[in-house]
Amino acid sequence: MEDGIVLTMRGISKSFPGVRALNEVDFTLRKGEIHALMGENGAGKSTLIKVLTGVYPMDEGEIYLDGHDGAVSIHSPQDAQSIGISTVYQEITLCPNLTVAENMFIGRTSDKLVHWKEYERRAAEILDNLGIPARPNQELSRCSLAVQQMVAIARAVDMKCKVLILDEPTSSLDDKEVAMLFGLMRDLKSRGVGIIFVTHFLEQVYEVSDRITVLRNGQLVGEFKVEDLPQVQLVAEMMGKSLDDLAELEQIGQKTGSSGECVYEAEQLSSSECRPFDFQIHRGEVNGFTGLLGSGRSESVRAIFGADHVTGGKVQVDGKDVHISKPHDAMINGIGYLPEDRKRDGIIADLSVRDNIILALQVIQGMNHPISKAKAEAFADEYIEALQIKTASKETPIKSLSGGNQQKVILARWLLTHPQYLILDEPTRGIDVGTKLEIQKLVLKLADEGMSITFISSEIEEMLRTCSRLIVMRDRKIVGELTGENLTEAQVMKTIAGGTQQ
Amino acid sequence: MNSNEKVRTPRLREPLTDTQTLLFISIGIFLVMYIGAILLLGGGFTKPQMFFDLLNDNAALIIIACALTVVMIGAGINISVGGVIGLTVMACAIFLNKTQVESTGLAICMTLLLALGIGLAFGIWQGLLVAYLDIQPFIVTLAGMFLARGLTTILSVNPVKATHEGFLAFAKLKVKISWLGYVAQNGNLIPAKIEIGAIVAVATVIVMFLILRYTRFGRSIYAIGGNRQSALMLGINVRRSVFWSYVISGLLSGLAGFVFLMHKPAGNANVAMRGEMDAIAASIIGGTLLTGGVGNVIGSFFGAMILATIQKIIALSPLNASWWQDMASGAMLAFFIVLQSVVLMRKNAAFKKKVQQTEDGPKNNNTEVKEGTS
Structure with a gap:
């Protein structure tokens, strides 16, 4: 040797x-x-x-x-x-x-x-x-x-x-x-x-x-x-893109610009898992958190939803001060959250598709006002149809559906609550290309109708297609915010790498 | 050498470990209770014989408290100990009545071996299931408890009195200590009497303490109770250690059965009924945590003595009734658990404060650490 x-x-x-x-x-x-x-x-x-x-x-x-x-x-x-x-x-x-x-x-x-x-x-x-x-x-x-x-x-x-x-x-x-x-x-x-x-x-x-x-x-x-x-080249190597290629990449798809008032605003929000950060989102806007794995993007949205132990910060919804310390607080304030780990935080494996769909709405209404069976059936039918969920019936346990269809069921669960702000953490992970595109289209359509959406994905192309504003994180800090013509893959990587270049 | 001094100086001011803190609490409470009983109730409590009576009457409890402690430190549980005592007592009583062995000494030895054998069989069987098949210890030993109780009844539905004269004479042997005795009303000196069972119980406590403190097996059990995964990564043979903890637990249960038989030489389907619950209570009062990794057999000894003292106090007080004894034991257990968690919480809070003072700045907490199997 x-x-x-x-x-x-x-x-x-x-x-x-x-x-x-x-x-x-x-x-x-x-x-x-x-x-x-x-x-x-x-x-x-x-x-x-x-x-x-x-x-x-x-x-x-x-x-x-x-x-x-x-x-x-x-x-x-x-x-x-x-x-x-x-x-x-x-x-x-x-x-x-x-x-x-x-x-x-x-x-x-x-x-x-x-x-x-x-x-x-x-x-x-x-x-x-x-x-x-x-x-x-x-x-x-x-x-x-x-x-x-x-x-x-x-x-x-x-x-x-x-x-x-x-x-x-x-x-x-x-x-x-x-x-x-x-x-x-x-x-x-x-x-x-x-x-x-x-x-x-x-x-x-x-x-x-x-x-x-x-x-x-x-x-x-x-x-x-x-x-x-150099740091930026390391990021490019890890992601498998050479910088020259990136410069030529064009953005695809149209963006929905932010319009109107602030739906959600957080000041110095922090949780047990993330450092304090500021964040706001406007009506009809699609934004995204990006960064390498471990950069704190999921932790940030979990803090917004109150899924982790919130340790500080001021939050306003529709301009009014609210206190969000647990998911239920977020839900009654019109916030929905599709979690990253579908198996652990999303589906209730043994419940039927119908029961999985009405779950969030039922929680918001409170357990004293059960949703009638007829209503639940109607909701289930409506969303199975609207999202093209492929299931044998609405009584089928969700665990026997494919990953993509499970994800659609969880999406339906949140859409049913008509949130004004919906957080989607890796909604397209592990699902087939066709369904991915459907979900992306749906995100843009919902934003068009006035819903504010935060979209997180490991695939930068996907985020560039759907988001009009990208918040870039590194080492659990927000290190940049990209909009308009800065929304290119090259720019995202430079911002992730930070420091050494520029 | 220079580094040697560095070791010694901090040794003196090292804060107590959780095990030590809880041990001192239970010793303290025992002393307070006992001295309180001497001052308030007087009577029998002023005589040393009272203490020895508590030992004599509760020798079996002390031994099974050790049996529980060793598995609880390893984050397990063994609720078959009472059942094993019942089965052992019954089997030994029948064996003594039927044995044809002439020599008394041999008969007693064979009885002891039978008792230990029954305990060992339960220990090995339960240890295999818990350690090598990863079955919940609660379930395994619950099954063991039912099995033992069932076998006891199969052996004899009716109570069986041991009538072997040699054995009865052996069981009545007592160590007499005259200087701890007292002078009775008729002027005779009555020496303090200690039964063999009590001596066996104290010896068991000492041996188990040494095993847990100074052998590789003992430390492995603490490590496993502290963090099983870590113990594995540290190169400890987790399965083998867990297996042995149940074997020892079973063996001690058999020994406790023999001691019980010496104290009350009669088998009965209800012998040591609820014994496992008293033993668990004694362990917990003695500072063993159900979550594992923390505990000490010396604590369990004092735990058993605390339970025994409460019952004695109530027996001597106007409230003498079994339900009052139960309620007092229950209240004591609840009080202890609250006391323990308060003490540990305050200790840990004080520690955290200290750490935060030395290391301020933003806490960079655990984030996304899920590495896929990639």
Whole structure:
């Protein structure tokens, strides 16, 4: 193996039923480098990590590790650990009720007895050595998240790891904690540990990484030195668009401009999941939130609907101050929300199509005023017809419908309440092209009739077709707002990338 | 060495862990109750024998409280312990009456092995189902409870009195401590008496404490109760540890049955009826959380003693009636749970405050972390 290289993965392929998650991917990690693994959701990052750590067996390919002759075979996370590949996951995988020292040593020895003194002495040495602000006999739950993360790293490092995988380590840390973590990462790097850093945060990548490997749709896009890859180009690589192509892309479709008064306005709205932001939408306007996955677009609309714990901010609907802290508040103020996760937050799988349709209206009316059966039947018929929902009957349980038709049922549920402001979070995900177009057309038609709509989609083309205003988010902040002729794919990407260019 | 000093200095001011906090609460409450009883009720409570009587009468309860604690720390439950005691007592009583073994010592040993064997069988069976087939422990042990009660009745519908003379003589053996005794009205010194069962119970508590504190198995159980997924990622053999926790729990239930038989040598379909509920109450009062990861058998010992003391106090007070005992136990349990959650909440709130003071700035909370299987 070439000098200075600690890990080489060659031609890694992995398929799941119906999906080729990784296709002949190569990856190389050098000694003492921080190597960012980037890609959008579904690009194959986590599959690659899981292959490397033995969670998934690979279909094809070879893994070489410094100090081992020939390819190594890894069948379980324990195997990976024993040859020096350690992973620290984004959710802390330590036990909160044990002490820091115990968390560092439990499960590592085959001793039948626990040597507390020994553990505490060694833990103190390691913590001291790495400058981690924790005491060995402190209960782990008494440490901040960042320190817990660092304890996990200390455990990995003490197990003599050569390759340290940090899988989204920063997503639940605040800025100061991130800085602490980066300090530790640089320290480990100087000790010769190779670090694979998986994250959604572009700025953090540029702050600590030496190299970037980009994956897209299970394919290797390339390996770049950080200084050779400007941020905007990284975004383009991740999305699979070259900048020159983008400049030539034209917008399709007509837009509905904003007209008239403000339907919904939020000032410094914040929730447990998102930072404070300002937002307003006018009657008959279609706007969109865009940004990479993890940028906070879904969290923002969930805050608007009161789906997460709202922690602050002023909200006006139709110019009147209102208080929205739970979905019911939003619903009686004429706001509808089609959630991103249809299976979890949308459908009630065992209820019939009819019952799923009338659900929101029933909630708004209150349980003391049940919708009569005849009325429910009429509503169901009306929307099955209007949205062309393909179902055996209105009594069919919704779970036996296709994804697209389930989505239409949820859409019908909200349309039935005649909201003045409808939020659609990824309404077209996982549904076929025909239905996608229908939904897009419907969005434009509804806006024409005066409904205000927020439309979120991972596909930028789709958003450009439907939205007249795009709010761009990065790292959970609104970083730009695009309207009119700025609504081009190139401009969206530049805004997402931000910083380095312009 | 320099780092050695660094370890020792903070050791003194380390805040209590949840397990320790809850343990101290229950020890404190026990002392307050007991001293209160001495001052207010006087009488029997002034004599050390009262304390030993509480131990003698509740030895089996203390042992099954340990049996519950070990599974509850691992976030499980075992409600078959009362049933196993009932079955063990009945089986042992019948065995003693029918045995042809001449030697008394051998007969007693065989009875003990029978008791432990029954407990072990239940423990292994339930451990396999819970650990390796991932069946809810509540359901598994509920089935175990019904099974044990049913088997007890099959063995004998009528109460069976153990009449084996050797065994009865053995069961009556008591450790006598004269300096803790008292002088009766007729001038005779009556020494304090401790039954063998009580000694076994205290030994069980000590052994279980050491196992949970100093063995790999014990720490694994705490880790599993704290966060099962993490425990797995940390390289702990979760299934095996959970399995052993049920085996130990079953074994202790069998032991408790034997101790029970020594205290009251008669089998009966209703023996230790509700025993599992008392044991759960004792564990919880002793600071074991039903959610797992927090608890201590020493706490459970004091939990059982608190329950026993309440019942004794009520028995000696004008309110002597079983429903008053039940209500007092219930009230105590409710009081404890509220007290525990208040204490833990305040402790955690104080901690959060401290953290926030050191790390202000916008909290970058957990967002979209769903990585598809890609």
